[in-house]
Amino acid sequence: MTRRGLISDDSLMPDHPADTADKPEDVATLRAALLAAEARIAALEQMIHSLKRARFGQSAERIDAAQLALMLGQDPPPPPANDPAVASAPTAPAAQPRQRNRGALPAHLERVEHVLDLADKGCPCCRRQMHRIGEDRTERLDVVPAQLRVRVTIRPRYACRGCTDGVHQRRAPDHAIPGGLPTEALLAHVLMAKYGDGLPLYRQAAMLGRQGIVLDRSTLCDWVAKACWWLRPLHALVLAHVTRQGRVFADDTPLPTLERGRRRTRIGRLWAYAVDDRPWQGGTLPAVAYVYSSNRRAEHPGAHLAGFRGMLQVDGYGGFKALRRDRDDGAVVLAFCWAHLRRRFFDIHAATQSPIAAEALLRIAALYAIEAGIRG
Structure with a gap:
């Protein structure tokens, strides 16, 4: 007798006759089923290995082309100049001077000079007037925090005391957000911070709040939406x-x-x-x-x-293949990405050390070397 929740001994026994009665007895059929099961297990193991490498492994797909060539008994191809394997190859450490920006700050930056001059230019020995023989300059990088300001548009009104022609005044300028609070410069700042620098709107709202400007995040969202409408053309x-x-x-x-x-x-x-x-x-x-x-x-x-006509470089997504299939005039030529194809062979080689995958990586490395020579 077994307790509830424990595995019954019957589950450890071979299949019951009722379960094995419908199994094929032909050896060839059983062998084919076994090979199919082994292929499926290998595919699942490869999938697990790829997922583990994507989740926990290194992102760089580095491979030593020379080592692949030795495995295959071939001469190694010339390494491409931009192959990460070249940069990762062990070399003798060389003393590199530490690079510094002191004295080499960009020339386009504004220079604000602060002169520290002597209050008394008399010689401490003879008290005669000293003359300037040179100077020492030290440059440091400074920052002026973003400053909020209020732009006030004043439109004077005029009227003639002797006429009843009405009031005369300049027309109000058009704004990106009519009646809104932000100027176009502030809208550009918010968009650049969000999409160019990856700064979410709630953080921008907090930064504005530190300067006394209380804005809800939904307000900033409305600003972004209206600004994007103007950017559609x-x-x-x-x-x-x-x-x-x-x-x-x-x-x-x-x-x-x-x-x-x-x-x-x-x-x-x-x-x-x-x-x-x-x-x-x-x-x-x-x-x-x-x-x-x-x-x-x-x-x-x-x-x-x-309306596109030409060569389209893509990955293996079927939607791009459908684009070529639907355009039967041959206007679109698909060029698939070598990096995506190489990744498949790299995953197989990393998991199984397959010589076929190694051969593919070696040939792709030779193509990369040709491209590196073309680019110079």
Whole structure:
């Protein structure tokens, strides 16, 4: 007799006849089932290893191409100049002089001079007047904290004492937020702090509160929304500039979104479309256009890139493949990312030391070396 909550001895026994009656007795069938089970176990173990490495391992995917070549019995390829393996290779430590900014602060910064002169310029020995023979200059980096100020717009009113023509006055200037408190400069400051420096609005509200300006976070949210409305034409111009180019990089990332009436966040997507020809000294102005969507459906990149014709460098997301499939005129050519492909082989090699994965990493390293030579 077993107690409740303990494992019964029957569970440790082999399968009952009723359970094994429907099992195949053919050896080939059993062998195929065993191989399929082993393949599934290997795939699950690889998945667990990848998740552990992503959660607890190093983010850098460093690999020694020379070691891979020795494993495969080949000559190592020339290392690319920008390969992290080159930087991580053990070398003799060399004494590096410590770099300092003293005396080399940027020339465009304003210099505020504070002269510490002698109050008495008479010689302490003979009391004759001393003359200046030089000076010592010491530069230190200073900061002026952001200062809030109130901009007052005064519009005088005029009227003629001898006429009844009414009151004359200059027209009030237009504001980004009619009747609102912030100037356009303050709106730009809030946007740059939030999106450029990653400073949340509640922290900005606390910083303003230390200077006696009490603003609710919802007020700052309204400012951001109204400012973004004014920036929509600029956003459209940036996206049009990017999609006019012949080579565009595209990617997306999850973006938690808090909506009105929902206590939990919704996972939206932020799509990035970029053009950057600077690595090969191209003349196109670099730009990135970001577009938000509430989900990751394939229809979104198709709508964003409706007029695009050229080469689109992407990862393996199926939505980009659907874009090429739907555009049967061949206007879109997909160029997949080597870094994403290399990561798959790196994970397999790190988990199993597979020679096939090592061969793939070695060939990719050779391609990276060619690209490094092209970039100089």
